[in-house]
Amino acid sequence: MLAYYLELALRSLKRSPGLTALMVLAIGFGVAASMTTWSVFRAVSGDPIPWKSAQLFVPQIDNWGPNGRGSDGEPPNAMSYNEAITLMRDHRARLQSAMYQISPSIVPADASKHPINVSGHAVYSEFFPMLDVPFLFGSGWSAADDAQRAAVVVISSKLNQKLFGGSNSVGRTVNVEGKDYRVVGVLNDWNPQPRFFDVVNSGGFSTGVEDVFVPFQRAIAVGMPNDGNTNCNAVPAESGFVGLQHSACVWIAYMAELDDAAAVTAYKQYLDGYARDMQQSGRFGWAPNNRLRDLPSWLDNQHVVPSDTKVSLLVALGLLLACLVNTTGLLLAKFLRRSGEIGVRRALGAPRLAIYAQFLVEAGIVGLSGGLLGLLLTGVGVASVGWVLPKDIAALARVDFSLLVLTLLVAVIATMLAGLYPTFRASRVQPAWQLKSN
Template sequence: MFSYYLELALRSLKRSPGLTALMVLAIGFGVAASMTTWSVFRAVSGDPIPWKSAQLFVPQIDNWGPNGRSNDGEPPNAMDYADAMALMRDHRAKRQSAMYQISPSVVPAEAGKHPLNVSGHAVYGEFFPMLDVPFKYGSGWRASDDENRAAVVVISSKLNQKLFGGAASVGRSVNIEGRDYRVVGVLEDWNPQPRFYDVVNSGGFSVNGDDVFLPFLTAIQTGMSNDGNTNCNAVPKESGFVGLQRSECVWIAFMAELDTGAVAAYRDYLDGYARDQQRAGRFAWAPNGRLRDLRAWLDNQHVVPSDTKVSLLVALGLLLVCLVNTVGLLLAKFLRRSSEIGVRRALGAPRAAIYTQFITEAGIVGLAGGVLGLLLTGVGVASVGWVLPKDIAALARVDLSLLLLTLLVAVIATVLAGLYPTFRASRVQPAWQLKSN
């Protein structure tokens, strides 16, 4: 029976090719605009580590007081050196790591090759198991390496390819800023988006991942300066990197892994630490700390760019306008066939048959619009770099889920748009049509 209605729908669409093409174009452009912006929004707003985000927390300590708070009373979104080191020493989390961004030079072993400027982070050894960082060769360093300020390094697969031709390089040496570091691990391709482990210092998104990870205390000891954001509520009393460490300037990111039952205790610990600082005379204000899980932290830092949200709303509005136009075109097309409907109803066709015929016709229009939308979506995704920053535009991609969603949205939206015209067409009175003819 469906094949019969399908044949009727195709005949009807062929009788008015101009109107059919107009409806297909409207659906195709509306769906393509929506799916293109959705591909970007999906990439920037997704959970970067969904299996563990509920266990990852970012603590904040108010070391600036009321004069340094934002309008909503928020404390600084990073830590100074003293507070970060205190939390690392107390170690109240299952795993934890202070971190800051670095941009050292790597000197290739081959003579005559120019140094490579790379990006990376100084972290603690717990950073890698805490974030389930994937390794191609080796692993992260041990806690004793942190304590002993060992000259060890974890490098990216990209840097490993440049330096060692992609071979297993664990145990080999890398010259960083004039000092040899022993490679203990090589990462798989790992560049989570957003870069959730250091949103403040590294920015939310980056096309290129980190190339080197060094032990935090080793980087501090060798004077490897911070290459991330540094915010100060007062000018440091001393100059240089050592002066930064002794100041109240915030420049260190911090992340802790907590089991469900340990969250309240860790929050109490942060309040207790702030009260200790108050009693010691460092803070002259009541505790004002925060402890947010990863998703809440990303929301708090407005990681999803407002441009993508606005673009998505505009695209959805365009799709709605296209659907409204399609409703009008379908209504005109269906009611123009009132005499045909009247004859079929007079011959005994039930309203359900009229519904099925016209909904099938709307579905075919939606499917054709979806196919057109697939092509336009591919063009749109390839062109988003013209209107969005490169780091964000690079995240948009066409995959199987996006293709299926495009077709599904096109068909469902068009069928919904055809409900009212179909309802009006099924209400045609056979007697009036026969009398008028």
Template sequence: MIAYYVQIALLGFRRSPGLAVLMIVIMGVGVAASMTTYAVFRAVSGNPLPDRSAQLFVPQIDSLGPQRGTPGNKIPDELTYADAMALMRARAAQRQTAIYPIADTIVPHDDAHRAFAANGYAAYADFFPMFEVPFLFGHGWSDSEDSARANVIAISRRLNNVLFGGTNSVGRMVELHGRDYRIVGVVDGWNPQPRFYDVSNGFGFADEPDFYLPFTRAVDQHLDTNGNNACSGSTKAVAPGWDGWLHSECVWVSLWVQLPDAKAVSGYGQFLRGYADQQQRSGRFHWSPQVRLSDLMTWLDYEGVVPPETWMSLLVAVGFLVVCLVNTVGLLLARIMRRAGEIGVRRALGASRGDICGQFLAEAALVGMGGGVCGLALTGLGMLGTDLLFDPAIARLARIDARLVAMTLLLAVAATVIAGIYPALRAARVQPSWQLKSQ
């Protein structure tokens, strides 16, 4: 029966091809606008580590007090160096890493390349297993190398291609900040989007980092942060220079912990509150310090990773699709009015109201399929212009994949069939006696 409905629908399109093409184009434009903006929204709002995100948490401590001066007067996103190191020494989590961004100069050990700027991170050994970092060659460093402040480095696949032509560079040396570092691993193109572990510094959608250094070595070498360094007006370094900064109340170190279950989360939350209360009792804080423990996805929401313009564009596109559907309903009704005589004859020959509904819903489904194909082509064109509406770093993340293709076709067919329900019901109510008399 479905094949019969499709056959009748195709015959109807042949009688009025212009109207059919117009409906297909309208649906294609509406679907393309929606799916193009959805592709951008999906890229910035997805879960970067779906199988691990529920175990990863960010602890925060209100170390700056009521006059902290942060945007929205929120708890600082980062920790002071003293707090981060105290929490690291406590080993209250299954895994943990302090992190801060670094920008420095790479000096190649050959004459083929000049020195160039590079961006990376200082982190602990747990960074790599915690975040499931893949390696092309080698591996991350060990806890013992953290403790020894070892001159080791993990570099990106891109940097390895530049310096060593893509060969296995493990064991070779690279110069950074005037020091030679032994390469222990080459990271295999890892750059989760958004870059959840550094959204607070504005690097959520930046290019892949070039290198990773042991946190202890970076501090030992006085490598300054390339990210936030929030110091309220009342917080002064206790001493001048690097050591004074490390012992100041300036917040600049991110901390991530891995907590495998609800019991571990509850226990770490109690530990965090106990630590903050102890700091207040010691006289360091003259206020009741707030603490916060956010899992990965909650952290991304807290940081407002999805740009407001992405939400607005998606809402506008959905509204535009609704307008296209309303127009399609009108065009389908116009087709029914033009074919009222045909419907009357079919009813007189024994077709039921269900048969008439099925016929016109089949026509709507065919329009939807055509609109989906047209929408895919227009979505591809729309991807080329996303940087006109969004930040280029965000726009380039939008891609057409098998999932988006399936969603585009499904949305086009489902939306058009839904839009065709009312016209199909109207067609089924056509009285055959009236139409035969008029003929």
């Protein structure tokens, strides 16, 4: 019977090509708009480390007090050097790392080549196992290297290709800011989006790759300056990078791994205990106002998903709904124009279920055709989002197999839903009335 209904549907669609084309265009444009915006929204709202995000936490310590809080009462979204070093020294989490952004120059061994400006972070050794950072060669450095402020470095595969032709460079030397550093590891392709480990500086998204990671205390010792955001509630008493370290300015990102609810509770109690100690010592003149958020909550708090992508998605869904309403009207007009045919079929013994099946198959063909057009328009839309969205975000949108399947499913299911009411009306045609009128 399905083949028979398909034949009837194709004959019907061919009889009114203009109306058929109008319905296909409506579905195609509506589905393409919604799927294009969905591809962007999916990219920016995805969990960057889904297998572990519930165990990764970002602590916030209120070292500025009421005058430095936002209108929502939030403490600073980064840490001062003093707080970060204290938390690292007390080490109340299973794994943890303070970090700050750097942009050193790499001097190639070949004197004929120009220095390479790269981006990266100064971190502790626990950064790599905490974030499950993948390595192509070697590994991160050790805790002993942290303590000794060793001149070691982890580089990206991209930088490794530039400097060493992609070969295993572990044990070789890289000149960073005029000083030699021993390569201990080469990252595999690793560019998580959102850039969750330092959202404050990256804004969550970046097309650039982190090329170098050096020990935190080594970077401090050689005066490798912060290249990220620095926020101060008062002018530092001393100048330069050392003055920044001695100030209450916040410029250091921090992340800790806590395995269960008991560890989270204990860590929050530790943060509040630290704040109370600072209050009793006179350094803080206010009650504890700390925060401890897991990674998904932190990304939400920092508004990593741009509001305009949410608005665009709602607008696109509204457009799809409008297209479906129009398609419903067109199908209703088309089906009711065939009341005579329906009356004859009913008079010959066709049950209402057969009428339902016939016209839903016709609606499904319209949806499938609109979906195929929507696939083409979705590809064009994804390639064009860079015209309306920032480059770093637009680069994340992509057409993959799941998006292709979803586009077809949305088109077919949405059109069949739009055809339910017209099909219901068609199935209610009274054969006696139609035969008398004819």
